[in-house]
Structures are given as C-alpha cells and as structure tokens.
Amino acid sequence: MLRNSNVFRRFLISYVVILIIPSIGGYMSYLTSISVTQSISIENSVTQLQKSQEILERRMAEVEGFTRQLAVNQELNVLMNERDDETNVYGIWRTMRNVLTFGQTNDFLQNYYIYLANYNLVLTPGSSYRPDHYYETFHYRDLSFAAWNKEILQKTHRSEIKPLSAFVNKGTDTSVITYMQSLPLDSFNGFSPAVAVVIIDEKIITSLLSGLTGRYGGWAHISDAEGNTIALQGSGEPAMSKLAADPDFDSMKVSQFYQDGLVITTRSGKNGWVYRAGIPRHALLENANRIKYVSWLITGGTLCIGLIVGLVLAYRNSAPINRMIGVMKEQFGKEATGEHNEFDFLSGNIANMITKNKLLETELHRQLPLVRDAFLKRLIAGEFESKDEIVSAALQADISLNKGAGYAGIIQINGYSGMDSVEILNELNASRLLLKQALAELGGNIPMTDMGSDKIVVLFFMESGAHSEHEQESITQIIGKLGQYVLSEYRITIQAGCGNFFAAVTEVSRSFEQAKQALEYAVHLNKKGVMWNHEVQNENTSYYYPLDTEQRLISTIRAGELEEARRMVGSIMMQNMDLRELSIEMKHQLVGELKGTFLKLLDQKAFMESPVFECVKKKVMDIGSAEPLETIQAEFNSIMEELCGFITHKKKDTHIRLVQQIKQYTSEMYMDPELTLYRVAEQVERPEKYISQLFKEVTGVNFSDYLVKVRMDQAVLLLQKSGYTVDEIAGRVGYNSSHSFRRAFKRLTGISPSTYRQSHGD
Numbered sequence: 001m002l003r004n005s006n007v008f009r010r011f012l013i014s015y016v017v018i019l020i021i022p023s024i025g026g027y028m029s030y031l032t033s034i035s036v037t038q039s040i041s042i043e044n045s046v047t048q049l050q051k052s053q054e055i056l057e058r059r060m061a062e063v064e065g066f067t068r069q070l071a072v073n074q075e076l077n078v079l080m081n082e083r084d085d086e087t088n089v090y091g092i093w094r095t096m097r098n099v100l101t102f103g104q105t106n107d108f109l110q111n112y113y114i115y116l117a118n119y120n121l122v123l124t125p126g127s128s129y130r131p132d133h134y135y136e137t138f139h140y141r142d143l144s145f146a147a148w149n150k151e152i153l154q155k156t157h158r159s160e161i162k163p164l165s166a167f168v169n170k171g172t173d174t175s176v177i178t179y180m181q182s183l184p185l186d187s188f189n190g191f192s193p194a195v196a197v198v199i200i201d202e203k204i205i206t207s208l209l210s211g212l213t214g215r216y217g218g219w220a221h222i223s224d225a226e227g228n229t230i231a232l233q234g235s236g237e238p239a240m241s242k243l244a245a246d247p248d249f250d251s252m253k254v255s256q257f258y259q260d261g262l263v264i265t266t267r268s269g270k271n272g273w274v275y276r277a278g279i280p281r282h283a284l285l286e287n288a289n290r291i292k293y294v295s296w297l298i299t300g301g302t303l304c305i306g307l308i309v310g311l312v313l314a315y316r317n318s319a320p321i322n323r324m325i326g327v328m329k330e331q332f333g334k335e336a337t338g339e340h341n342e343f344d345f346l347s348g349n350i351a352n353m354i355t356k357n358k359l360l361e362t363e364l365h366r367q368l369p370l371v372r373d374a375f376l377k378r379l380i381a382g383e384f385e386s387k388d389e390i391v392s393a394a395l396q397a398d399i400s401l402n403k404g405a406g407y408a409g410i411i412q413i414n415g416y417s418g419m420d421s422v423e424i425l426n427e428l429n430a431s432r433l434l435l436k437q438a439l440a441e442l443g444g445n446i447p448m449t450d451m452g453s454d455k456i457v458v459l460f461f462m463e464s465g466a467h468s469e470h471e472q473e474s475i476t477q478i479i480g481k482l483g484q485y486v487l488s489e490y491r492i493t494i495q496a497g498c499g500n501f502f503a504a505v506t507e508v509s510r511s512f513e514q515a516k517q518a519l520e521y522a523v524h525l526n527k528k529g530v531m532w533n534h535e536v537q538n539e540n541t542s543y544y545y546p547l548d549t550e551q552r553l554i555s556t557i558r559a560g561e562l563e564e565a566r567r568m569v570g571s572i573m574m575q576n577m578d579l580r581e582l583s584i585e586m587k588h589q590l591v592g593e594l595k596g597t598f599l600k601l602l603d604q605k606a607f608m609e610s611p612v613f614e615c616v617k618k619k620v621m622d623i624g625s626a627e628p629l630e631t632i633q634a635e636f637n638s639i640m641e642e643l644c645g646f647i648t649h650k651k652k653d654t655h656i657r658l659v660q661q662i663k664q665y666t667s668e669m670y671m672d673p674e675l676t677l678y679r680v681a682e683q684v685e686r687p688e689k690y691i692s693q694l695f696k697e698v699t700g701v702n703f704s705d706y707l708v709k710v711r712m713d714q715a716v717l718l719l720q721k722s723g724y725t726v727d728e729i730a731g732r733v734g735y736n737s738s739h740s741f742r743r744a745f746k747r748l749t750g751i752s753p754s755t756y757r758q759s760h761g762d
Contacts, residue, residue, distance in 0.1 A: 007325075008318040015310030019303060030295045038285055042255050042262060045216075045279055049264050052208045053275045056222070057268060059108045059208075060179070064159060066109055067181035067196045079116055080183065080193035096123055111169070111176075112198040114183075115153045117191070138199075141166035141173075156182045156192045163228035164202060175202040177230055206233040209277065216283040218261065225272030235278070257281065312737060321346065372397045376449035380408065380457055382509030382548030385555030387564055390505045399447050401505055406461040407475060408511035409498040409530075410519045411435065411482075413454045428453045431492055438485050443478045457515075459508065467501040476530045483529065495522050496530045506552055506564065507571060513546070543590040544575040550597050557601060557640055560647035565640045569594075573633045588625040591632055595620055598639060612646050658684060659698045662691065663706075670710045673736045677703050712748045715741070719757045726753045 070076055075095040082091075095114075113134070114123040122134040129137075131153060135145045142165060143151065152162075157180035167176040176199050182192035206213070209220035209231075219234030227244065229237065243249055243258070250256060251274075255264050258278075266275045282289065325346055364371075375397040384390045387404075394401050413431050435456060436448055447459045462471050479496045486492040497519025499511035514533035522531035549572065556565045576590055598620045602613060616639055623635050665683050669675050680703065681688040695703045711733040718729045730741035745753050 007321050008314050011314035011318050012310055015314060016307070019306040019310065023299065023303065026295075026299060030292075030299075033291055033295075037291055041285060042264075045262065045277070046255055046264050046266075048211050049209075049275055049277050050266055052211065053266055053268060053273075055208050056205065056275075057270055059106060060271070062106050063108050063179050063198050063200070064181070066106070066112075066198070067159075067179075067183070068185070070114065070181075070196050071183050071185045076114070076183070076194065080118065082118060092119075092121070092123065092128060096125070096128065107204050108200050109198060110204075111201070112196070115195045115197065117153075117193050117195075137170055139168055141168065152178075152180065152197060153195055155195075156187050157195060158182065158185075161224065161230075163224060164230055164232065167199070169201075176200060177202070177205070202231050202233075205231040209233060213277075216279040218277060218279040218283065220275075220277045222276075223274045225274075227274075230273060312739075315736065368398060372399060372447070373449045375399065376447055376457065376459065379459075379505070379508050380449075380512040382546070382552065384506070385552060386559050386561065387504065387506055387556075388559075394505075400445065400461070402461040402463050404461070404505040405464075405466070405501065405503050406459060407472070407498050407501060408508055408515045409458045409460065409475065409479070409496055410451060410512075410515045411439075411456045411458060411479065411494050411496045412519060412523070414493040414495060425453055431490070432456060434490055435482070435486060435492065435494070438489075439478075439482055442481055442485070455519075457512065467503075472498075472532065479530050493528075495519065495528065497522050497533070498530055499533045503571075504564070504567060506556075506568065509548055510546075510571070510575070543586045543593075545572060545590060545593050550593075553597060554601050557643055558604070558647065560644045562641060562644040565644065566637055569633060569636050569640070573629055577629050587629070591623065591625040594632075594636060595623055598636070601643070610646055612642055616642055655694055655698055658686070658691070659695055662695060662703070666707060666710055670707065670714065671732060671734050673734050675707065675734060708744055708748065711735070712745055715745060715753065716749075716756070719753055726757075729753070 073095070075091055079091050079095055112125070115121070115131070116123065120131060122129045122131055124134075131149060132145060135148060139145070140148060160180045162178035162180065164175050164177055167174050169176075179198040179200065181196045183194040183196055184192075187193070205222065206220060209222075213220050213234050217234075219232075219239075221232050221235065221240050222230040223240075224230055229240070232240065243263075244251065246258075249258055249263070251265060253265065255262060257263075261278050261280045264277045264279070267273070268275070375393050376399075378384060378393070379390065384393065391401065391404075413428065413435065432450060432454075439446060439448065439456075439458065443460075447461070449457050451457045460471075460475050464471070475498065479494075483494050483496075486494065497515045497517070499514030499518065502508055502511040518531045518533045518536055521536045525531075549568065553565060553568050556568060572594075576587075599617070602617050602620070619635070619639050619642075623632060625632075627635075661684055662680055665680060666675070669679075677692060678688055681691050684691060686694075692703060695701075695706070699706065701709075715729055715733045718724055718732065722729070724732065726742070727738040730738040733741070735741035735744070742752055745756070749756060751759070
C-alpha cells in the first residue's frame with residue numbers, strides 16, 4: 001500500500017514538522033497575548049477603582065466644605081447664639097432658605113439636617129421638627145430616641161463619620177453612613193450650640209463603584225481605618241470578615257488572585273479608608289478567554305486542515321516516486337535492501353541509467369557517420385518502401401531533408417581507373433576524405449556517401465522545393481569551385497554527373513540512376529565540370545520502369561497513400577512520355593508491366609478478401625495498350641483511388657475497434673484510482689502517444705475527459721439509487737480524495753453531489 005511506504009511517511013513527516021514549527025511560534029505568541037491581556041485587564045480594574053476612590057473623596061470633601069460653609073453662615077450663627085426664650089421664627093425661615101440650595105449640586109447632600117440646641121429644633125431643607133417628631137420619620141434601626149439624642153445631637157463631633165448603619169427613611173429601610181460636625185467648628189467643651197448631620201445613602205456611594213460590580217458582576221467594599229464598613233455591594237459582612245481574617249490574603253497588595261477571583265485594594269491617604277473590589281476570574285479574563293478560544297479554534301482548525309493537506313500532498317508527491325520505484329524494480333529485478341531506503345535505490349538506478357545513457361549517446365555519436373552512410377546508400381538504392389519510412393530514418397541519421405526535393409550527383413576522382421593495389425586504394429581513401437572536407441566547406445551540410453573507391457554520391461536538397469535553373473547553376477558553381485580547389489591544393493582532378501530534379505525523397509534513386517548515366521557520358525566525352533542528365537542524348541531502346549520503383553508503388557498503395565501513388569505513376573509516365581520516344585512495342589510492354597504490378601497487388605491477401613477485388617481486377621484487365629498514355633494514367637489513378645479508399649476505410653474500422661476496446665476496458669476499470677492512459681496503452685499494446693491521438697481523433701475528446709465523464713455517470717447513478725455517502729461514492733468511482741471528486745462533479749454538472757442528491761430526491 002502507498003500509505004505504508006517509507007516515501008509517503010517521509011513526505012508526511014516533513015509536512016507535519018513544517019506545521020509544528022509555526023504552531024510553536026503561534027503558541028508562544030498566544031501565551032504572550034494572554035499574559036498581556038490579563039495584565040491590561042488587571043491594570044484597567046485597578047485604575048477604575050482608583051477613579052471611584054477619587055470621586056468619593058471629592059464628594060466627601062464637598063460634604064466637609066458644606067459644614068464649613070454652615071459654620072460661617074450669619075443667619076445660623078445668630079440662631080445659635082439666641083436664648084431659648086426668644087423664638088426667632090423669621091431667622092429660622094431665612095436659615096432654612098439659605099441652606100436649601102446645597103443639596104442641588106451634590107447628591108451626597110440630598111438628606112441632611114441641623115440641630116439647634118437652644119431651640120431643641122431640627123432644621124431640614126424642607127421643614128423643621130422637634131427631635132421626637134423627626135425621629136418618628138427618620139431614625140436608625142440600632143439606636144433608640146434617647147441613644148440617638150445622646151450620641152448624635154448632644155455630643156460634640158469633629159468631622160466624625162458614623163459607619164454603615166440600618167436606617168428608616170419615611171418608612172423605607174435602607175443603609176446609610178452619617179457625617180457629623182459640631183458648630184461652631186471650635187466646640188470642644190462637651191457642648192455645641194448646633195450639630196450639622198449629613199445622611200448619605202449607601203446606594204449613592206455604591207453607584208460610584210457600579211463600573212466594577214455592574215461590568216464584572218463582582219463585589220465592592222469600603223471600610224474606614226478601624227475596619228468598619230462604609231459601603232458594601234455584591235457580598236455580605238461575614239464574607240468580608242472572613243477575607244480580612246484569612247492569613248493567605250495579603251491586605252497590603254494592590255491586586256492579588258484570591259480563591260476564584262481578583263481582589264483589588266487601594267487606601268486613602270486622607271482618611272485611611274480602604275477601598276476593595278472583588279472581580280470573578282472568568283469575568284476579568286473575558287477578553288483573554290475569548291482570545292484563548294479563538295486562538296485554539298483557529299490553531300486546531302489550521303492544524304486539521306494542514307494535516308489533511310499534508311496527507312494529500314504526501315500522497316500526490318509520493319505516488320509518482322513509488323510508481324517509478326515499482327517500474328524500476330520490475331524492469332531491473334532489484335529490491336531495496338535493508339541498508340538502503342527508496343531514495344537511495346531510486347538515485348542509484350537513475351545514476352546508473354544516466355551513465356548508461358551517456359555511454360549510449362557517445363556510442364551513437366561514434367556510430368552516427370555509419371548510420372548516415374547506411375541511410376544514404378539505402379536511399380539512393382531505392383530500398384525504402386514509403387515516404388514516412390524515409391523521413392523516420394532521416395531523423396535517426398540526423399540528416400535534414402528540407403522539403404524532400406533536389407538533385408542527386410556523383411563526383412569521380414580521375415586517374416585511378418582500373419588500379420586496385422593497396423597503395424592506390426589507400427591514396428583514394430585519403431583523396432575521398434579530402435574531397436568530402438572541401439565539399440563540406442563550400443556547400444555546407446550536404447549529405448554524401450562513398451560509391452566504390454573513386455566516387456562520391458552527393459544529394460543536394462533544395463529549400464525552395466521546386467525545380468529551377470538557378471538551383472542547377474548554384475550546384476554547377478559549387479562543383480566547379482570544388483574542382484579548382486582540390487586541383488590547386490591536392491592535385492586532384494574530378495568529373496561529375498547530376499540527375500534530373502526529384503520532387504520527393506522517394507524519387508532519389510531515379511535521379512541517382514540519371515546521375516550515373518550523366519557521369520558515364522561525361523567520362524565517355526572526357527568533359528570537365530558537371531554533366532547534367534538532360535544534356536545526355538538518350539537512346540530510347542527501352543521503357544523506364546525499374547524494379548525498385550515497382551516495389552515502392554506497391555508499398556505506397558498498400559499504405560493507402562493515394563497522393564504519393566499518383567505522383568509516382570505520374571513520374572513514370574513523364575519519364576516515358578517526355579524524356580523518351582517509345583516505340584509501339586515498348587509502350588505496350590510498359591502498359592503490360594504496369595497492369596502486372598496492379599495484378600500482383602490484387603493477389604495479396606489484403607485485397608483478395610476485399611469486396612472491391614473483382615471490380616478492380618476487371619478494370620485492370622480492361623485497360624487497353626492502344627489508348628494514349630494520358631488516358632491510361634487516368635485509369636490507373638482511378639484504380640489506385642479505389643484501392644487506397646478501401647485501405648483507408650479498413651484502417652478506420654481498425655481504429656474504431658481499438659477505441660471500442662479502450663472504452664470497454666475503461667468501463668471495467670474506472671473504479672481503479674491508478675487507471676491512466678499509460679495503463680490503457682499497456683492493455684491494448686499500443687504506444688501511449690498513439691492511442692492518445694487516435695482516441696481524440698475518433699471520439700473528439702481527450703481520454704482523461706472521457707474517463708471523468710464515465711466516473712461521473714456512475715456517480716450520478718449511485719447518488720440516485722444508493723444509500724452510500726458522498727465519500728463512499730468517491731471511492732467507488734475511482735477517487736482517492738472526496739474533495740477531488742466533489743470538485744470534478746461540480747465542474748461537470750454545475751452543482752455539488754449533495755445538492756444533486758437533494759434535488760433528485762425532491
């Protein structure tokens with residue numbers, strides 16, 4: 001299994017390591033952010049408590065300032081100094097009106113009164129009372145009238161604050177602290193003419209701390225220097241007493257975690273009050289917990305996605321390597337030993353292949369001249385059966401044919417005719433080599449090969465691909481310069497003969513035969529330079545139809561190459577109609593030879609079993625020798641068209657059967673994730689590139705697209721008629737990854753598999 005291979009594990013481990021490294025960095029960053037967030041939350045809470053302390057001290061300072069203003073109030077001083085037998089009603093009214101406005105700017109001064117000892121009267125912003133009457137409406141739960149009268153009204157106070165006490169305000173229970181100041185301010189003899197009392201509701205004080213208790217849901221506690229409670233919210237007195245008595249709690253620390261929350265403590269430098277607030281840990285660290293949750297969520301999701309991507313990439317990257325290792329083990333018959341892993345095995349075999357390839361390349365370069373020479377000898381001898389065979393062989397020999405048209409020529413070294421001693425042969429070898437080097441320098445990369453000991457065959461391929469006198473003049477100049485050069489440099493004299501123009505590489509042998517005739521005629525006349533075939537006076541004693549031309553014509557028709565066959569028949573007719581004047585007997589013999597060629601072709605198995613056999617045979621037999629050659633050529637062209645059409649149709653049927661075989665194999669193996677064009681090529685025993693082009697040509701689509709469609713058609717059936725999940729269906733139609741299956745399904749149908757199943761059900 002691929003997942004159990006070492007290559008897959010190595011890729012997966014490397015991807016996991018890549019994931020772990022940034023995860024560690026992210027974790028460190030996460031811890032830092034949590035710590036910073038926690039510190040900021042604590043610092044903000046401390047700051048908020050300190051601001052509440054500042055506001056409360058400022059309000060208490062305003063209360064103290066209020067009592068000082070009373071001490072200097074003229075109307076109040078007059079009342080304090082009057083005797084009790086003098087009732088100054090107007091003065092009392094004026095005093096009440098003057099002090100009424102103090103409670104309008106400070107909510108701590110909403111409930112206060114002034115006790116006048118000489119009148120035994122309690123003055124409030126709204127009315128005046130006798131002490132017993134006032135006590136009926138406003139009184140402390142823990143003080144009787146006598147105690148209240150003794151401790152509050154009859155006692156001297158100097159900025160004194162009564163701790164938090166239960167209080168009844170017009171029948172409503174509440175808790176208050178009481179600020180008391182005797183008037184005048186220097187009353188120290190145990191008696192004061194007046195007492196200013198400010199009653200501050202606990203709710204007003206705790207509202208200053210609502211930013212902490214309301215936001216975080218904790219508690220707040222304010223106590224005086226002796227530990228008496230001034231204000232308490234969100235908790236009870238027992239809990240505060242327990243906290244103060246706990247040895248694990250350090251009352252001097254500004255902030256500390258105690259049990260399940262944070263306790264913040266500040267102290268007033270003015271009156272010694274202690275401000276303390278408790279904030280639950282989960283509320284304080286709400287932002288930190290949110291960061292923690294989001295960080296873990298993102299990190300976990302990223303790791304999961306990263307692991308999935310790592311699995312996919314490890315599979316994708318290791319699959320070709322494992323296939324390559326499998327192919328190498330199968331081809332070379334070697335197994336990786338325990339001492340070497342797959343990469344060592346693969347690198348070793350690849351290095352061995354590269355070494356062998358270089359040796360083979362070196363050997364091919366060494367053999368290339370021999371391959372070229374053999375190709376040229378087969379080409380001029382007419383041994384190739386088709387144009388495609390010639391082109392393929394030329395590519396192997398690294399010879400450029402240009403457009404496949406040109407001239408064939410033969411160059412002969414003079415002065416060695418009839419001499420065959422060892423010394424002469426060695427000298428001729430050296431002369432041929434010098435002649436080839438000189439020709440390569442003058443004419444460029446011209447294909448040439450030896451012919452006997454004193455001749456060189458040269459093929460001049462033209463880039464234009466058309467016959468022209470300018471090309472003949474260029475060849476004549478090249479050979480002329482060659483003759484002058486070798487004569488002046490090496491004292492070698494040459495003669496040359498060139499054949500007529502060949503329009504296709506299949507006619508090179510004909511041009512070569514013409515060059516032989518031209519050279520023979522040049523030697524006969526002892527003509528220097530170049531003798532062209534058209535300059536030779538041909539003796540028309542026979543027709544032109546060499547055996548090799550007949551064999552190539554048969555091979556061309558069997559291959560179904562109609563245009564090449566027409567051109568070859570046209571060339572034969574041109575040779576006999578334009579370049580020769582055939583007698584009646586020679587014409588009849590030529591037609592008979594051509595008819596015999598076609599009858600030979602029909603006697604082959606490929607045509608004997610065909611439905612066109614009898615019809616074509618009758619057409620061949622009905623061709624008359626007395627008809628003009630143009631008419632005979634047209635009849636042969638018609639016969640070739642019918643035969644090549646049959647071959648083409650037969651090829652098409654073969655192609656269709658091969659494509660059907662590919663489709664059948666695909667329908668049987670589409671569930672295999674390893675099904676590829678390479679596997680199909682192995683099954684039908686054809687080259688991979690060949691069946692790829694053939695399948696596209698016959699069906700109009702690529703094999704890969706066809707395979708996807710087959711798999712999607714099966715997936716549609718399973719979605720409609722089965723209870724399999726989408727992931728199971730992906731595996732059943734040949735996909736290792738359900739994500740790849742979903743993407744392919746949506747690309748082909750436009751909707752996801754789940755949506756398709758739902759819409760089909762609806």
